[in-house]
Amino acid sequence: MDGMSSYHKRSARLNLCENSSFSHSSRAMAPGNYRYPEVRSPLRRQVHAPSRILKSGLSARTGQVGRDRSTRQVSGNGFGADFLTRNYDMVRRDALDFSIPYRTDREMFDVDDECGDVEMIHSDTSMECVENVAMEVDEVEEKADMGSEVVNLKNRSLMVGDGSQANSSLVLNRPVTDVSSYEAYRKVLESAKDRTSKLKDRGFGGYLKERSRALLRRFFSFWKRDEEPAEDVQREAFLPLSREEETAVKRVFLANDSNILVAHKNSNIDITGEILRCLRPGEWLNDEVINLYLVLLKDREAREPKKFLKCHFFNTFFFTKLVNSGTGYNYGAVRRWTSMKRLGYHLKDCDKIFIPIHMNIHWTLAVINIKDRKFQYLDSFKGREPKILDALARYFVDEVNDKSEVDLDVSGWRQEFVQDLPMQRNGFDCGMFMLKYIDFYSRGLELCFTQEQMPYFRDRTAKEILQLKAE
Template identity: 80%
Template structure:
């Protein structure tokens, strides 16, 4: 206890407060804290906000209760505590780091939180010397780095990067011209650095991309149209004139040739077209002609549709017969380069219509996703069909490209997430719309309720010899 008192006497000059309560609290503090040099606030800090001036010319702090001794005592003690608080010394932070700055500013060792308190006094003096040298150095500039606890902090470093010292010191007067100049110079330095690093061009490009996403002007149009536009085209409504033409064709004589496609040698008579009326089963001529029109649609707009091949309804019965089994030689010439102008392996998808007695289904060789798919509007499964198509594709690539293709890792998918029919006559219509939507790159986003519309639209496209 005597040793503590003698220490307090030696350091009494550091503490201007003579109040006994403060002296008692100072004894409880760690002794190492008084090895920091004395720092006094340049201005008296105001603890409380100004009190409202009363009409009598006195504020609340000087107002005394009339005849109240207790009120006078409390007011006097309040004034004394305010004066003591204004004179409290500022304490140093111990969480700063001082980095070695080289020969110009002297050798300073690293200080961290785990530094022993025995040498903090000497190190603090070295910090003051370094700060004074940094202030006197030529070409120093300041950069505002953070706003922490309401205090504006400035990083000071050499402009020529010859010093690695970073001194965090608060700017007490943020309204001064010097503080404003430092903030303005920091902003100019940051702007010039961003320009040198090319951030200006990046920001311009991002701005243009944002504008392109907000506005759909014609000169900003991408090579591929948005998915929403492609999906909307899959449900274009018929005009009144087109509906009239379809109804007139449904009423034509059985033998009347309504339209003939020269390249495929397919003729559509009144009787054949009437398979598209509600409640009728689709026949081979209508399905095959529609698939030819889908291929011509792809040739007109190759960037808009996937690259596909559409086999007709007779292909699979030639390739695989229930009596003779698998027979590649029966369809080998169907896909010659001279006949198609391309190899099947270069396509994204290959569509194969499957007719099973009185039911239409679809098989797909999905080269893009490396899998064999089977789509049945009744969600049936036929593994032997996909096995036969896997064997066919291997033989086809070997025959046309002389490459041994390994499809052992390709998947077999019996698609379950697909529109289902709820009657006994729309299976053919579901099959051709599976092909239509897949060739557009769309999901199967239609339902049974749209089948009457699809029947009329297919009839219109056949009569115009143009799929849309």
């Protein structure tokens, strides 16, 4: 070739190019009959998987380049193929022992159809659910013999041991605090289930899945908690009267004084037209109406015990018997009022005990709140009577000691003079306020009524007395 002229050289290069173009055209015309494959650029795709970071700071791709270069002969300063091969082997060994960091921004859960509303757990509000799942797994795992597979999430790394007692401490001993760790833990358990006979016999993986699903359902049901029962109870406290009921109430308010409108056999209380007229606007409530209404509240509780608190309602004569103006405190005067034969229960088993208090011309209410361990006093004028609560505390200790032979200590109970309550703005609704304090507390409701609703409550109380049924 060196002796060839420039003309022959150019002719040789031209023939070479023509042969090359011919081969390309032949390749296009008859695919598959060519020697060298056509180079195609791969599609770029985003990889949704953890990217391993080597201890030396080199990525996997960099290690691959180093391996390719190790096959080349490098001259000069002694960095040849042997050195690069040893370096690559060392990096590879270190990478296998190095903990693998995981990204948490793309972790997802595949939840079964039974949890239809759940597609992904990735928010801060779901962290509590994942922690609960992890803690439940911890409890099960401590009780079960894991066999040959144990898991360690210390420093956010996974490790599979030989199941010996030395490695038993590696089993989860603290709650998992991030979603990715829990997901990784679940995957290891799933793989361990297939490889370990003991876990397969116990069905631990299936138990974990079912338990996790149940906890997830419980967690998300919290956000869908139905508040309708509480709303129903409050709505029932303000049910409007129908036109027929309003007409009946107005008619009985005009009845003759001596006519017996209704009689309650168990309490021996008869309600005449004169007695019932105390429920008209501007009138003071009398003992008969108050005591019959309290009996109806107790009948309501017995009719629907799950809907109302367990209460006892003393009548208007109890406190005047307990604390006589002449003799003072006298438990013996009321000792037989609460016998088991008479009531069918002990007072200490109640949630609340209501005691109407009549102070000359004013009605107030005292409550022995056993459920919250306190003595309460409610006055529609926000008055305070510590002596009344002191007497009731002494009575309750004597009552429990007499009926149950237990020395009850109420020194830690609070005395509360309720201030956040509806206030009376006239001189005749104190008895009606007292009855509604009792009604709402026995329902487990806050005192959410006002002075403006007193005319409605008067008509409703009259209707309930005529029907002998509190609603």
